[in-house]
Structures are given as C-alpha cells and as structure tokens.
Amino acid sequence: EAQVTQNPRYLITVTGKKLTVTCSQNMNHEYMSWYRQDPGLGLRQIYYSMNVEVTDKGDVPEGYKVSRKEKRNFPLILESPSPNQTSLYFCASRGRVSYEQYFGPGTRLTVT
Amino acid sequence: GQNIDQPTEMTATEGAIVQINCTYQTSGFNGLFWYQQHAGEAPTFLSYNVLDGLEEKGRFSSFLSRSKGYSYLLLKELQMKDSASYLCAVRDGDSSYKLIFGSGTRLLVRP
Numbered sequence: 001e002a003q004v005t006q007n008p009r010y011l012i013t014v015t016g017k018k019l020t021v022t023c024s025q026n027m028n029h030e031y032m033s034w035y036r037q038d039p040g041l042g043l044r045q046i047y048y049s050m051n052v053e054v055t056d057k058g059d060v061p062e063g064y065k066v067s068r069k070e071k072r073n074f075p076l077i078l079e080s081p082s083p084n085q086t087s088l089y090f091c092a093s094r095g096r097v098s099y100e101q102y103f104g105p106g107t108r109l110t111v112t
Numbered sequence: 113g114q115n116i117d118q119p120t121e122m123t124a125t126e127g128a129i130v131q132i133n134c135t136y137q138t139s140g141f142n143g144l145f146w147y148q149q150h151a152g153e154a155p156t157f158l159s160y161n162v163l164d165g166l167e168e169k170g171r172f173s174s175f176l177s178r179s180k181g182y183s184y185l186l187l188k189e190l191q192m193k194d195s196a197s198y199l200c201a202v203r204d205g206d207s208s209y210k211l212i213f214g215s216g217t218r219l220l221v222r223p
Binding site: 031033035040041042043044045048050056058059090094099100101102103104105106 | 114143145153154155156157160199201209210211212213214215216
C-alpha cells in the first residue's frame with residue numbers, strides 16, 4: 001500500500017530535550033516536505049527536499065533541522081525544543097510528475 | 113508579502129451547492145491546490161489548477177483566474193461526509209515544491 005508514515009504519532013517532551021520525528025514514504029517520491037499546523041494559522045511549510053541531499057527552507061524553519069540521506073526518509077530534528085513548537089506536524093511527499101501530494105497521519109507534539 | 117485569504121467557516125445544506133473562495137497575493141505563482149481535511153486527519157489532495165478556467169472532477173470543481181488572484185472550489189450535491197476543512201494552497205513561483213497555505217475554510221453540512 002502506498003503510504004507516508006510518521007513516528008511517533010504523539011509525543012510529550014520537555015524544553016531542551018532533543019527529539020527526532022521520522023518520516024518515510026514507499027512511493028519512490030523525489031519531493032518530501034514537513035509542515036506544522038496550528039489553529040488559525042493553517043499549514044506552514046518548515047522544510048522541503050527535492051531529492052537526496054537537496055533541502056531548502058520553507059516559511060518557518062527556525063528551530064528545526066532536516067536531512068535527506070536516503071530517498072525514502074526525511075526526518076525532522078528539534079535540537080532544543082521550546083513550548084512554541086507545540087503543534088501538529090505533517091510530513092508529505094510527491095513524485096516529480098504528479099502534483100498530488102500525499103500526507104502522513106501527523107505527529108502531535110507537546111513541549112512543556 | 114504572501115497572503116492567502118479564505119472564509120473561516122461556511123454552512124450549507126445536504127444536497128445543495130457551495131462555493132468556497134480563495135484569493136491570493138504572492139510574490140510568485142506556479143499553480144493552486146485545493147485539499148480536504150477532516151478533523152483529526154491528514155489533508156487529502158482534491159485539485160490542482162495552473163491555467164485559467166474550470167477543472168471538473170466528479171462532484172468537485174475548481175476554478176482559477178490568475179489575473180484576479182482568485183480561485184474557488186465548487187461542491188455539488190453536498191453530502192454529510194463533505195463536512196471538513198478545505199485548504200487553498202499556492203505553489204511559489206520560484207520553487208517547484210514551496211507551498212503557501214491559507215488558513216482553511218471549515219464547512220459544516222447540515223441535514
């Protein structure tokens with residue numbers, strides 16, 4: 001089954017404790033992206049990647065890091081999480097030809 | 113600056129037609145997307161417009177006017193399951209994968 005998976009689905013952590021949210025897709029897609037979704041603000045793009053070792057900043061990259069060492073994986077790293085990073089995070093991917101973007105199920109992160 | 117506007121909420125009756133508008137002001141433009149998002153779930157792709165005009169896909173149609181910076185999503189024969197948020201997103205002109213989303217329109221379909 002074609003899908004985008006994210007782990008964990010729910011995470012509660014404390015300020016300053018480094019964490020990684022994993023994202024994996026099995027569709028051999030070139031493009032992958034991370035978004036955060038907050039009430040009243042909609043989806044905002046954090047980082048995106050157009051292929052292995054090619055990443056670029058979205059609208060809200062501060063406080064986040066990404067890497068794309070393999071085509072299928074695109075982890076999101078929070079080196080020192082802060083409470084303002086409490087949000088719902090979505091990973092997404094699409095192929096080079098189709099414009100249809102597939103989203104993962106989301107990761108709800110709470111930073112206390 | 114980048115700005116995408118959609119109404120926050122709309123209500124419609126089962127079986128009716130509803131039009132959800134989206135206006136945008138962005139530094140570049142390379143296409144406009146509509147997504148559907150049910151509460152607690154991930155967004156799912158509905159449509160993509162890059163040229164002016166109407167694209168029809170079953171009960172859903174999407175329209176684009178680039179000169180007016182305007183799009184709408186038309187939902188016909190509304191069903192209860194259409195109650196969801198509808199997200200408008202613009203693809204930035206300088207990048208093939210940078211997307212700017214509006215805040216979304218929450219549609220409630222009543223019996």
